[in-house]
Amino acid sequence: MRIIANVKNVLTILTIVLLGFLIRLVGINWDQGTFLHPDERFFIMVTQELEIPSSIKNYFSQESTLRVNNTNHKFYVYGTFPVALLKIISSLVLDKENFSTLTSLGRTISLFLETGTILVVFFLAKSFTKKYNLPKLTPFWSSLLYSLMVLPIQLSHFFTADPFVTFFGLLAVVLFTLTEKKGSASKTNSTKSNLWIILSGISWGIAISSKIAAIFFAPLLLGLFLFYNFEKYLKNIDLKKINKIFLKAFFSGIIFLITTYATVRIINPEYFAFSSWFNFNLSNLFLKNIRTLQSWSTPGTWFPPATQWQDRTPILFSLKNIFFFGLGIPQSIIVLGAITWIFFKKTKTALSFMLLWIIGFIVWQGNQFTQSLRYFYFLYPFLGLFGGIGISIVQQKISRKKQFFLNIFLLIIIIIWPLMFLQIFMVNHTRVQATNWIRKNIPANSNLVYEYWDDALPLLYVPGINVPYKIEALPVFEKESTKKWEEIDGKINNTDYYILSSNRAWASISRLPERYPQTSEFYQDLFNEKNNFYLQKTFQSYPSLKWLGIPITFNDQWAEEAFTVYDHPTGYIFEKK
Secondary structure (H helix, E strand, O other): OHHHHHHHHHHHHHHHHHHHHHHHHOOOOOOOOOOOOHHHHHHHHHHHHOOOOOOHHHHHOOOOOOOHHHOOOOOOOOOOHHHHHHHHHHHHHOOOOOHHHHHHHHHHHHHHHHHHHHHHHHHHHHHHHHHHOOOOOHHHHHHHHHHOOHHHHHHOOOOOOHHHHHHHHHHHHHHHHHHHHHOOHHHOOOHHHHHHHHHHHHHHHHHHOOOHHHHHHHHHHHHHHHHHHHHHHHHOOOHHHHHHHHHHHHHHHHHHHHHHHHHHHHHOHHHEOOOOOOOOOEOHHHHHHHHHHHHOOOOOOOOHHHHHHOOOOOOHHHHHHHHHHHHOHHHHHHHHHHHHHHHHHOOOOHHHHHHHHHHHHHHHHHOOOOOOHHHHHHHHHHHHHHHHHHHHHHHHOOOHHHHHHHHHHHHHHHHHHHHHHOHHHHOOOHHHHHHHHHHHHOOOOOEEEEEOOOOOOOOOOOOOOOOOOEEEEEOOOOOOOHHHHHHHHHHHHOOOEEEEOOOOOHHHHHOOOOOOHHHHHHHHHHHOOOOOEEEEEEEOOOOEOHHHOOOOEOOOOOOOHHHHHOOOOOEEEEEEO
């Protein structure tokens, strides 16, 4: 019976992983080969300029051909690991390396990392289930919930650093939890326990080498290590043993930090100013780039992409986007219910510490100027864990008959939002649709204007006959001035079509009439057709169940900009009257 149960459990988790994989696979070529994600484009351009080092000596030297700093891209604030890995794999599996093949390979890597995260969530939940005697179905529900979270599904379609941070950061946490299973507190320095500590350090080092933001895992890793290995001793402190326990913990921590540091030095040496491993000075260029990035993330900045963050409500803006879009309403309710139960339980466990870490990060990041939804991405596996705990506890308290109906109900409500989001990947990208329409309906040699810091239409990368147009950019993000409007008016007076390929400019600027009084008024008149243009065509793509034949659509254009602007922006074509 035990063997049968084990086979059943293996088949169940494999089914969940396969489900998550297939959902993430849908629409992997979501932009039809037009390279519409700016961060992804940048990663691919960087990868193209990297070269496989001729020797180990060359790799560790300041002149390494696998260093981003030695390319034309001096402004680089990510870790080297994602682009270096892509370069290495491409050299092994691609017959012809070009922008298109690198993009496809990069997205494939993100796809498998995200799918792998589903499995790691399962093992995380399994570890907690064994330690705290949680319901046996907790790991399955936790992994299922994560597999159906929309933000991870969306980000699995982009080759960026974020899937690397989430996968390897979470893996580091799971490996840390194994230290108790393989070596108790009294044997903290045992060979097996140290093996898991070393592997955890390697994993965290890879996460940091992908993006410096992985450093936020540090409090969680420290807390989990203490709780998992010394919780029973902390409850009943024996002064005679405390020094011994502290010493063992200290040496384990040293092993972990050394391993992490060594991993970062090996994988991402350009974080550092010098080749010597005993010189800990960070690269001046890297620090300069970080400071520059921070200067763009302040309330007074005029950096165009930062306009969207002006005058946002701290914390509430982040929670709104997590609740309605990243998780979806059903999953959010489940997770909040579980968190409430754990919070009022008031038990001093690793679980409650993890909850404090999540809340602490949300409060901290939610008070920052930039509250991007993807900055909270690495919290989602842990939210899946809490949701799985909540569902399993409720199941445990009701009869088997009620469990059956509860499971059916839960499966229906939690799968609705991801199924709706798949509509985005079932149709051509709105910018591709607009490009095809422009080529068919706008005469050659027409004058078109678009907005600076957004993709111009028609797209140049769409296969087919390129119809010649005169296309000019409008500096709408510039400070209000006579010079700005002389340039805008001059170009508008000579144009035939005004094209908005997304809400990147008008939605942000219209929110800030005090900063952009004239531009805000201009947009109001444009959409009300009070100036010299009328709306000729709109291109929309919303989460919907239409692909299943169900007429339900959800307009998500009020979400945080990055949630819509890359894979399903709304575009407008205005024709001069």
